[in-house]
Amino acid sequence: MGKRVLIVDDEKNMRWVLGEALRAEGYEIAEASDGKEALALVAESAPDLMVLDHKMPAPDGMEVLRRIRGKGLSFPVIMLTAHGNVQTAVEAMKAGATEYLTKPFDLEELKLVIEKALRTGELAAEVERLRAEVGKQYDVEGIVAGSASMLSVLETVKKVAPTNATVMIYGESGTGKELIARAIHQLSDRAQRPFVSVSAGALPETLLESELFGYEKGAFTGALQAKPGRFELANGGTIFLDEIGDISPAVQVKLLRVLQERVFERLGGTRSIEVDVRVVAATNRDLQELIAAGTFREDLYYRLNVVPISLPPLRDRPEDIPRLIAHFLEKIGAGKKRIAPEAMQALVDYKWPGNVRELENTVERIVILSHGDEIGLEDLPAEIRSGFVLQGGERCFVLPESGVNLEEVEMDLIAQALERTGRNVPRAAKLLGLTTKTLEARMQRLGL
C-alpha cells in the first residue's frame, strides 16, 4: 500500500496539481482545504507525511504545524512558503518542519524532498520501535543482528557451537570477532567451563609460547616455579586465539601439534600433557596472503579453517546501524535521549572504518557530550557530520578535520545521486544542482 500523503492548501488548483503528481508516484492522497480540516483529518489518523501550505486563512500553516508538533506527532511535514520569504522558512524549520519549499517549485523537487523525508522518517520510527523491543530482539545473547549477512553468521554460530569443530573467525577490527567467539562458547556444552582468551599479536614470541603452553621450574632464568599455560587452564572449555595471523613460525609449529594431537609439553618439560580444548581463532588479516608470503603455514591454516566465519564490515550492513545504536543507548542507560532523524541518517551513511567498536564509542561520546534529550547533527563528530547538512535552514558542507579528496567526494556524491534516483540522470542532476548535460560530462570524465 502506498504511503499516505495529506495535502493542505486553500487553493484548489494547487491541491489538484500536487495530488495528480503524487498519485502518479504511487502515494495515497488525502486533501484538506484549510487548517481546521487538516487538524481534524490528522486527529482521525495521522498521515505518513504532510505537504502544508504556509499561507492560509487562520489557522495558517505555521499554526497547524505547531499544533501537530505540540501533540507529539512526528510525521514529516513539508512546508510550502512564498518566494523570497526566508524568515518564514527559518521559522517553519524551528517549528518542526522537516523541509520547506519556496513557491514556485518544481514537482520533481517536491517528489525528491518527499522521498527523502519519508526515508529519514522511517529510520526514526524504526529506531523507536527497536528501542521498545530491545531485550526481545536478540537471537543469541547480546548480539544485535538484523542484516541478512549477520543473521546467516548467527545461523552458523548456532549450528557449530554444540560441536567440537575448530572455528576460524575473519573480520576487520571491531566487527565483533571476540563477541562471536564467546557466543560459540556460551552456546556449547562447555559453557560452564572456562573461556580463555589469548591475544597472539600482543605478546613477544617467547612470552606467547610460555603463556600458551606453560613452563616447568627452571625452564629459563626467572622460572622459579612451574606454571600452567592457557591450554591447560582452558581444559574442558574453549581457548580463543586472537590475532592468529601474527604468530611466529616456531609457535605455529607447536600450535599445529596441539591441534592435531591435543598434546603438548610445557617449556623445559618432557611430560606430555593432554587437554580437551575447543579452539576458536580469529584474525583481521588475509591468511591466504600470509601463506603466499610464506609467513603462515598452510597446514596450520587447514587445521584452523575447519568452519570459517566471516564478519562483514559495518559499512556493508548499514541496516544494522539503527538497531546497534538502539542497543548501545539502552546499554549505557541513555534514558530519554534520542537521535534526531537527520543525525540518524548521517550515522547510517558514515562508513565506520572502526566498525561496531567505533560506533559504540561514538554513541557513548555523543550521549555524554550532547545537551538536551535530542541528539542532532551538531552533536556528531565532524567526520560523521560531513556531507550535506542542514543548519538553520541553510545548506553547507562540513569539511572533515582530516581533509578530503575532492575527486573522490565528487565521484561518491554522483554515485549516490544515481543510486537514489535509480540511475535517472536528469533527476540525479537536479539533486546535485547540475544540468543533465554537465552531469553526463562529469560521469564520462570519471568513467561512471
Ligand SMILES: Nc1ncnc2c1ncn2[C@@H]1O[C@H](COP(=O)(O)OP(=O)(O)OP(=O)(O)O)[C@@H](O)[C@H]1O
Ligand atoms: N553484533 C553486535 N551486537 C552487539 N555488540 C556488538 C556487535 N558486534 C560488536 N559489538 C561490540 O563491539 C565491540 C567490539 O567487538 P569485538 O571486541 O568483539 O570486536 P573484534 O572483531 O574482536 O575487534 P578487534 O579486531 O579490534 O579485536 C564490543 O564492545 C562488542 O560487544
Ligand SMILES: [Mg+2]
Ligand atoms: Mg578482538
